[in-house]
Amino acid sequence: MATAFERAEGANGRAVARVLLDSALPQLDHLFDYSVPAELADEVRVGQRVRVPFRSKDRKSFGYIIEFVSRSDFGGELAPIADIVAAVPQLTPDVWRLARAVADRAGGSAGDILRLAIPARQVRVEKKHLAAEAEAEAEAETEAAAEAEAETEAAAETEAAAEVEAAAEAEAAADPGATVEADGAARSADPREQTSPATAAASASTSEEAIAAELVTGARLAMTPSHGPERLHTGEWVGGWAAQLARIAISVHERERSVILVAPDYRDLDQLRDALAALGHPAAVRVDSRQSNGERYASFLRALDGVPRIILGNRSAVYAPAHDLGAILLWDDGDPVLAEPLTPYVHARDSALVRAEQSGAGLFFSAHARSAEVQRLVEIGYVRAQEHPPRRTRIVHADASIAPEAFAGRVPEFAARTIREGLRTGPVLVQVATPGYAPVAVCGECGELARCQACAGPIGFRVVGRASCRWCGEYATHWHCSTCDSTTLVERGMGSARTVEQFEQQFSGTRVILSDGEHPRERVDARPALVVATRGAEPLAAGGYRAVVLLDAERLLSIETLRAGEDCLRWWENAAALAAPDGICLMASGGGPVVQSFVYGRSDEWLRQELRDRQSLRYPPAVRVASVSGGPDEVERALRHLDGLRGVDFLGPTSIPAGGAARTPPGLVRAIVRFDYGQGAEVASRLRGALVADAAGASSRTRSRTPGRARPEALRLRFDDRGVFDA
DNA sequence: AGCACGCCGACT
DNA sequence: GTCGGCGTGCTC
Numbered sequence: 001m002a003t004a005f006e007r008a009e010g011a012n013g014r015a016v017a018r019v020l021l022d023s024a025l026p027q028l029d030h031l032f033d034y035s036v037p038a039e040l041a042d043e044v045r046v047g048q049r050v051r052v053p054f055r056s057k058d059r060k061s062f063g064y065i066i067e068f069v070s071r072s073d074f075g076g077e078l079a080p081i082a083d084i085v086a087a088v089p090q091l092t093p094d095v096w097r098l099a100r101a102v103a104d105r106a107g108g109s110a111g112d113i114l115r116l117a118i119p120a121r122q123v124r125v126e127k128k129h130l131a132a133e134a135e136a137e138a139e140a141e142t143e144a145a146a147e148a149e150a151e152t153e154a155a156a157e158t159e160a161a162a163e164v165e166a167a168a169e170a171e172a173a174a175d176p177g178a179t180v181e182a183d184g185a186a187r188s189a190d191p192r193e194q195t196s197p198a199t200a201a202a203s204a205s206t207s208e209e210a211i212a213a214e215l216v217t218g219a220r221l222a223m224t225p226s227h228g229p230e231r232l233h234t235g236e237w238v239g240g241w242a243a244q245l246a247r248i249a250i251s252v253h254e255r256e257r258s259v260i261l262v263a264p265d266y267r268d269l270d271q272l273r274d275a276l277a278a279l280g281h282p283a284a285v286r287v288d289s290r291q292s293n294g295e296r297y298a299s300f301l302r303a304l305d306g307v308p309r310i311i312l313g314n315r316s317a318v319y320a321p322a323h324d325l326g327a328i329l330l331w332d333d334g335d336p337v338l339a340e341p342l343t344p345y346v347h348a349r350d351s352a353l354v355r356a357e358q359s360g361a362g363l364f365f366s367a368h369a370r371s372a373e374v375q376r377l378v379e380i381g382y383v384r385a386q387e388h389p390p391r392r393t394r395i396v397h398a399d400a401s402i403a404p405e406a407f408a409g410r411v412p413e414f415a416a417r418t419i420r421e422g423l424r425t426g427p428v429l430v431q432v433a434t435p436g437y438a439p440v441a442v443c444g445e446c447g448e449l450a451r452c453q454a455c456a457g458p459i460g461f462r463v464v465g466r467a468s469c470r471w472c473g474e475y476a477t478h479w480h481c482s483t484c485d486s487t488t489l490v491e492r493g494m495g496s497a498r499t500v501e502q503f504e505q506q507f508s509g510t511r512v513i514l515s516d517g518e519h520p521r522e523r524v525d526a527r528p529a530l531v532v533a534t535r536g537a538e539p540l541a542a543g544g545y546r547a548v549v550l551l552d553a554e555r556l557l558s559i560e561t562l563r564a565g566e567d568c569l570r571w572w573e574n575a576a577a578l579a580a581p582d583g584i585c586l587m588a589s590g591g592g593p594v595v596q597s598f599v600y601g602r603s604d605e606w607l608r609q610e611l612r613d614r615q616s617l618r619y620p621p622a623v624r625v626a627s628v629s630g631g632p633d634e635v636e637r638a639l640r641h642l643d644g645l646r647g648v649d650f651l652g653p654t655s656i657p658a659g660g661a662a663r664t665p666p667g668l669v670r671a672i673v674r675f676d677y678g679q680g681a682e683v684a685s686r687l688r689g690a691l692v693a694d695a696a697g698a699s700s701r702t703r704s705r706t707p708g709r710a711r712p713e714a715l716r717l718r719f720d721d722r723g724v725f726d727a
Numbered sequence: 728a729g730c731a732c733g734c735c736g737a738c739t
Numbered sequence: 740g741t742c743g744g745c746g747t748g749c750t751c
Binding site for chain 2 (some may be wrong): 740741742743744745746747748749750
Binding site (some may be wrong): 016018019021028029031032033034051052054055056061072074075076077079199342696697 | 743747748749751
């Protein structure tokens with residue numbers, strides 16, 4: 001097997017290297033030409049990290065070699081590459097092409113994407129990896145030689161093997177940490193090891209093999225996995241979705257193709273890891289934010305080997321240097337954690353779409369609740385949705401307002417009966433809206449959510465008995481309801497900690513387990529217990545929950561975001577999926593179209609209607625959006641760049657309130673640009689042009705006013721931010 | 728970001 | 740004539 005260095009393209013006599021510099025400056029986001037000095041001519045490779053002179057002769061900047069050309073279009077004299085930082089070419093042509101396209105689409109710099117794609121180099125880790133690679137190669141050669149000369153002296157073989165072993169031992173003695181690392185890398189570097197007998201035996205069901213077969217031809221599919229957990233042959237329990245994705249991933253991998261498997265958080269990743277391991281795939285490469293930098297770089301180097309791999313990770317795994325990518329599998333793409341919080345804020349779903357398109361790899365969206373974005377892709381025929389609905393937990397609805405019953409404690413009596421019934425044989429899950437004790441205020445007369453008079457934020461009871469705004473802190477001393485004019489505030493719903501206390505009274509003698517964002521619990525056993533969890537933090541129960549009770553529906557739905565309905569469906573479906581096959585899911589309150597669609601399993605119809613509504617209102621994802629913010633002059637200049645474009649309109653500019661969590665300085669404005677998908681490239685490139693012009697013209701203006709500090713009125717772009725319409 | 732270049736007003 | 744202010748634009 002050739003090393004990454006050997007596979008990467010060299011200069012081959014071409015005198016000019018084109019380099020992408022590390023820089024946050026938008027005006028530097030293009031390739032710069034450098035000459036290749038004679039002493040480096042044999043060493044340089046496409047994708048290598050290099051140091052080059054920049055700005056002045058003795059100032060150096062870092063960058064990546066993107067390509068070699070025979071001559072430059074640059075008018076001036078080329079400076080020579082100063083050093084090669086690492087011989088290993090870290091940037092593969094695939095990943096470069098992806099970073100460029102993704103950045104262009106989002107009005108950002110390719111360098112910003114590369115920061116997500118390539119972990120910081122660690123020399124120690126790299127040395128270990130290269131040593132292991134060399135050792136594996138030597139071993140392979142030894143074996144090959146031994147096979148070829150099987151007829152001749154048998155003793156020679158033994159001797160050669162002993163030599164290799166002795167060398168390995170000497171090395172391990174020199175660096176104790178190397179043994180584990182080298183062993184792991186060497187094993188997984190050998191493709192024959194990847195298809196272990198266990199893999200074949202426990203391999204995919206025929207439908208999953210059929211999915212894999214389609215994916216490697218570039219199919220794009222959206223599927224809803226069956227509800228319920230699945231027992232692995234190791235005895236461990238994982239969500240059925242995780243077992244299914246693992247089988248598909250393995251089946252793609254058996255076709256000698258790489259797979260990228262992306263999940264929102266580490267709890268999901270752990271389930272996928274367990275499922276892969278149980279199916280004979282412990283060697284999957286994992287990249288996630290919980291790893292140390294060394295671990296991330298080690299994983300990165302393994303992905304870089306010229307061998308098909310299963311790469312498992314969170315959102316940045318979509319940028320992994322996969323060899324011969326066969327499919328990208330995305331779990332629960334509606335989870336907001338898949339949206340990258342760093343500029344240019346690209347959602348993993350979008351990067352995956354671009355990557356699949358560029359590479360011809362398959363794309364697989366799996367989720368218990370489909371996102372509006374995937375729904376759109378299905379409706380335009382870009383993604384094919386599964387036809388047959390899978391097995392779903394039995395769901396019943398007990399709306400307290402339809403059949404009012406006395407609240408004995410935290411839950412209506414009907415729900416309490418369901419809980420007691422379930423507790424006789426196993427664990428019961430209760431999903432609540434918020435952690436801690438924080439209840440929210442509603443009007444005592446009409447039940448409408450109370451809003452702050454100052455900023456329209458929700459009113460809570462952070463200080464016991466004193467209602468104040470959750471956003472601005474203003475006390476609600478002179479509050480009156482905007483709907484019915486009443487002045488009485490009452491608490492509605494309550495957090496998980498408070499619920500636990502109440503349950504301990506209401507169901508005395510029962511084990512009560514709390515799992516919330518701060519103290520998440522991954523798993524609970526099959527013994528009876530009342531598990532109280534905030535949405536998204538529900539533990540997996542061995543064998544599944546006897547009952548899943550969903551509280552606080554009206555409170556979750558009263559979250560005023562564009563995607564409240566979608567989010568609720570996702571939270572509820574994911575919780576319902578944790579029930580045992582013969583368990584039950586109880587929607588304990590609430591009403592209206594979202595609750596109805598969930599209870600009757602018609603969320604696809606609701607989603608279709610939702611998307612139609614957004615189409616007529618020009619809301620995402622029916623159209624794309626970009627927010628343009630900065631000083632009033634800067635924003636106005638930027639919007640002028642969009643003059644004359646069809647299918648583009650904008651809201652605002654409106655002033656951004658100063659202060660807040662982001663400590664926004666006063667005087668800034670924001671406009672929201674809406675545009676059809678077909679105009680995306682043009683809008684992005686024009687707004688990017690405005691950004692470059694602003695940054696270029698700015699340096700002088702800045703210096704004269706506030707030297708050194710970042711210019712607050714600088715133009716800022718953010719594409720496809722679903723939060724822009726939320727309060 | 729920093730640094731060079733250049734165009735216009737004040738100087739030996 | 741020439742020095743140097745700072746606004747403008749480039750950085751291979």
